Amino acid sequence: MLAFIVRRLLWMALVLFAISVLVFLIFFATPGVDPARQMAGRNPSAETIKSIKHEFGLDRSLPVRYGLMMKHMFITRDLISYGSHTRVIPEITSAAPVTLSLVFGAAIIWIVFSILFGVAAAVLRGTVFDPLLMILALIGISIPVFWLGEVVNLITQSRLHDSFLFSWVPPLGYTPLTQDPFMWFKQLIFPWLTLSVLYIGFYARVLRANLIETESEDYIRTARAKGLSERRVLFRHTLRTSMITFVSLFGLDFAVLVGGGALLTEVVFGLPGVGLLTYNSLTALDLPVIMTTVVYAAFFITLASALVDLVYAWLDPRVRLA
């Protein structure tokens, strides 16, 4: 186990380094691109460009520049958005709770419904419900999330807003949980549902396939042979084994969503999370913000995926040896 931990952590360190170098090369060493002008935003003054050149050592060698970028990002943490003249890193930390609220809620919904649909499809195999559920799942993974969000907004905010069904839906936006939990819930319920559709479809398909695969294992036959009830076979044996893939996929998808994958949902529902922050800086081409959110998010995802692998190895001894 120790060897596995060491190996995994070394790989993680390498990935972190590689990501930071790649970001550095993309933003500071793309041929034909002047990084100072790009960082400075639209219509920069000569002084701004000069100070950027100095701060990031743009007249010095590449390794020094890389060091300066990392210093500004992680040690002094004084990167400034030249668009809004605010510090980037406090902005990111203050936006994080919004993203977490969105992803946590969606995750609960997608776990519950994908298990429900996946198990239902596997149990109802041979009936009309199985292909029906799988077609629904396929439609779910074929819908762009931002478009689904627009359709949801159109229905709940405009077309049917005056009907009894959706008159309770508050305007788009975010209210902190600590301020008004009920409002927090009401504003997030549709973003949660919208974000979870893709994952419900995807996880239900994976779970169903795993359930059917596990069904043919010898130990399931043994469990039946010793007289266990169908329900017990399903929940104690088939489902538990099938959940292995599910759980490992979940860890990564969750991390990716927190690290910026929920961007599209945040934009379409106007939730001021890390994703919306990135989006606003994308439309303004505010490079310091984009660069910082990319590195922070990528680091977060890398750390999380290392953690998932370690937990996974702890749960399943076979992984350690692979």
Add this chain to the structure above:
Amino acid sequence: MAVFEPEAEGIVFDAEETGGDIVGRSPWALAGRRLVRNKLALAALALFVLIVAVSFAAPLYSNYVADTDPFASNISGTVTLNGKTEPVLQQGGGKLGLGETPIGPTWHSKYFLGADNQGRDVAARVLYGGRASLEIGIGSALLASAIALVFALVAGFFGGWTDAIISRVMDLIWAFPLYLLAISLATVLLTAPNGLKIGFIHLSAGSLWVPLLIIGLVYVPYIYRPIRGQVLSLREKEFVEAGIAQGASNFRLIFNEVLPNVASTVIVLMPLMIATTILTESALSYLSIGVQPPQASWGTIIEDGQSLLYTRPWVAIAPGIMIVLTVLALNVLGDGLRDALDPRSKVRVKG
């Protein structure tokens, strides 16, 4: 996001094939027969071909049916409906009766789906946008597959250090979250004032090649992984050994022995990959870092329609329906191809 699962997921064909059906037929002929029998996959293929044909006929539609230029704004234009002449951008209609509202769907040849903020014909734009989306989707999927295939063949065939280095680099790209990588590449390329020059290739920021290359590059590891694994095991097969014993060159071994055996995997991956790249393209364009104006794609039209969502919802809804139909058709087709070509495959792709 697309996933390959064992035969369990789709329709099982093996049960229908008795010994007499199989004898004397090549694997490709068998696969073709299985595919033809899968009515759902055939319908999906027909739908996809139809969407491609209609999208590539966009210039015909705008020239002969809608009679407009879908890229030129037509703010002060008028349209004649049932003998009445109406302005394309109508005064009022917004909140408090201020502002301008583009004309809604006329369900006639002109402005069939209405106009957008600049008075452009939405139906014609959706067709042109489809052409761009499909070009980028198909092009980037082909590009990613070609690069991945070359690296996978080299790494899997030669093994050792070659494999170790290529695979580690692929793992590193894989570890970089896809959207973040695409966002970084896109912002830098789009802000480059004179476009990007690499050798004799010159890319301007507005070119469709920019999103095509970005999307093509970020998906390389997703195709590389399953193929490299397959090449690795094929390399140890008896027929490759036989080739070595006969003195075949490495080049010949790779192209005549290994490549034909991974071809089916690539073919199965293709529709799912195109579905994924089309979704990615639309997301990047929606975020304004994909296709740049004056070009349009389904994603940019959805973005245009966002500000008109409550007054003229068709601007955003129509391209979305096209995306859903295209991606759904490709996913169903991918499932069908997998069942036909590779009934016992356990290859998984996730994107």
